Amino acid sequence: MKYDIKVTRTNNSRVSDVDFDNIPFGRLFSDHMFVSEYVGGQWINPRIEPFAPFLIHPGSMGLHYGQSIFEGMKASLSQDGDPMLFRPEMHGRRLNVSAARMCMPAFPEDLFLEALHMLVGMDRTWIPPKEGSALYIRPFMFANDEFIGVKTSQTYKFIIITGPVGPYYPRPVSLLAETKYIRAARGGVGDAKAAGNYGGAMLPAKLAQDKGYDQVLWLDGREFKYVQEVGTMNIFFVIDGKVITPSTDEGTILKGITRDSFIKLLPELGYKVEERPLSIEEVVDAYHSGVLQECFGAGTAAVVAHVDKIAYKDLIMELPPMEARKVGEMAKSYINALRAGKIEDKWGWIVPVKTEALVG
Ligand SMILES: Cc1ncc(COP(=O)(O)O)c(C=O)c1O
Structure with missing residues (x-):
């Protein structure tokens, strides 16, 4: 050492x-x-x-x-x-x-x-x-x-x-897409894990809970148009077989390590991941066309939290049931098995604690 x-x-x-x-x-x-x-x-x-x-x-x-x-x-x-x-x-x-x-x-x-x-x-x-x-x-x-x-x-x-x-066996969460408050804006501190980001999110989260939703789905701070993230998780959608997660290059979204892991591992499991701006209207259109297949949050605490409902303005989008939540479930099992040392760690993500640290 x-x-x-x-x-x-x-x-x-x-x-x-x-x-x-x-x-x-x-x-x-x-x-x-x-x-x-x-x-x-x-x-x-x-x-x-x-x-x-x-x-x-x-x-x-x-x-x-x-x-x-x-x-x-x-x-x-x-x-x-x-x-x-x-x-x-x-x-x-x-x-x-x-x-x-x-x-x-x-x-x-x-x-x-x-x-x-x-x-x-x-x-x-x-x-x-x-x-x-x-x-x-x-x-x-x-x-x-x-x-x-x-x-x-x-x-x-x-x-x-x-x-x-x-x-962590979280039940699926319901989200309220927030159209009044914002979490982060371009040029702000959204991509820092700064304590104030969480303090500022508490009132909107409480108001969403008062309306019966578990968490806020944050939209962008300029137009309330693009999906950003959720509470302490990044967000993934499966639309018509494609996995989509909002890109982080505007600096308004925390660059999650679970997110990064999913972007690398999902292609290995047969799913290409698109990192790009995703508008809430695209989610709504996918819902109306019957191709909104999955939505899940990704973060260290839960690994994956499935989403069963998203409210946006007057629309309530109910997502398909548990049996259909394949991508999120697969990603979660993979990370948990990797963490338990049950599958080969081809990326070198698992770091054994050094033996010098194990004495005593
Ligand atoms: C705001 C926010 N977004 C996303 C995440 C997910 O990041 P990670 O996968 O590194 O836990 C977290 C948790 O750290 C978070 O607090």
């Missing part, structure tokens, strides 16, 4: 209290966390310490001015019980895309990877064994100058916490 990451182990592991057959999403945290501070133009004091709350100054800029970014990724167990990460280098790169857009310092990608290997290696008994379960990993960074006034912070904190998550 290249970096000197100081390790302080807990004397009091909580892992034996966990019921791995019954894990609530997002509420359990494993024994350790990685922490480093950015001071004087460099990241210092990288360390792994027992998971614990920490003090924060009430004037800490990250609480006030939104320089706050995060990542979401998973570690799983191979069939032999070895811990594995899924495309960790892509998450490190995307963290730094978000950092650059929010005028925050890059976190060295090799240190990011080393920290992940060590932390997941140390807390490997927290990885749930069932296929589809995982250790969810949450790296995040926030501005930490103690200062009231809008400027770029000079100090930051970078932390990685983890926690087990159960197999």
Whole structure:
């Protein structure tokens, strides 16, 4: 290992209290966390310490001015019980895309990877064994100058916490295509995983839920014409046998790692994927012509969430039933089998946790 990451182990592991057959999403945290501070133009004091709350100054800029970014990724167990990460280098790169857009310092990608290997290696008994379960990993960074006034912070904190998550068997979701609020606009921060993007989405999501829909289907910020993404997922449609997902080149859509994986793997399974602007009118026309076959969200948490209904203005589009949801189901099973080490990993997406990190 290249970096000197100081390790302080807990004397009091909580892992034996966990019921791995019954894990609530997002509420359990494993024994350790990685922490480093950015001071004087460099990241210092990288360390792994027992998971614990920490003090924060009430004037800490990250609480006030939104320089706050995060990542979401998973570690799983191979069939032999070895811990594995899924495309960790892509998450490190995307963290730094978000950092650059929010005028925050890059976190060295090799240190990011080393920290992940060590932390997941140390807390490997927290990885749930069932296929589809995982250790969810949450790296995040926030501005930490103690200062009231809008400027770029000079100090930051970078932390990685983890926690087990159960197999995600989401029921199909219903979507409301949003025609009043927007998530992102050209030139904005839509392709950064910035905390404020999620804060801004909460009111429209609540209003959609009040109308009986699970999530908002975001349309573009200029014309409310082109489909963008959903909550914490990118969106895929199957129209007349073709798989279509909105292109991300306007910078208004988060470049999902699940999305990228599907774009690479679906052609191997016999489906060409078109990445292009997709208008909501094209979806409506496909629905009326009987060729809207599937719609699903793609993201780390669920891998795939099928969509059973999309509302757009006065039209409610009911999608074909479960038996017809072939493409999304196939993509999901493939990723889960890959994560469980059951099929050959021809892309090198599965990264075994380094053996040096497994001692102790
Ligand atoms: C806004 C948004 N879009 C898409 C995604 C899917 O990205 P990924 O597949 O990397 O989880 C996420 C989740 O990170 C997200 O928050």
